[in-house]
Amino acid sequence: MESFPTKCRLPAEALDRLICPMCRVSVRENEGWMVGACGHRFPIVNGVPHMAEEFAKREVSDVG
Numbered sequence: 001m002e003s004f005p006t007k008c009r010l011p012a013e014a015l016d017r018l019i020c021p022m023c024r025v026s027v028r029e030n031e032g033w034m035v036g037a038c039g040h041r042f043p044i045v046n047g048v049p050h051m052a053e054e055f056a057k058r059e060v061s062d063v064g
């Protein structure tokens with residue numbers, strides 16, 4: 001069965017260089033996702049962030 005690890009295994013200096021491929025803004029690790037200030041987030045699979053547009057999810061903003 002495939003698990004969905006929540007911890008990224010990349011070193012901090014590599015994480016620092018990760019950006020959203022669409023918006024070119026930096027992303028941060030958060031609960032198994034790399035989350036950008038733009039609202040896109042990318043899954044971390046087997047400890048490796050999948051930083052590609054096809055994996056991106058847009059944060060759903062709560063209205064009200």
Ligand SMILES: [Zn+2]
Binds near residue numbers: 020022036038039040
């Ligand atoms: Zn973005």
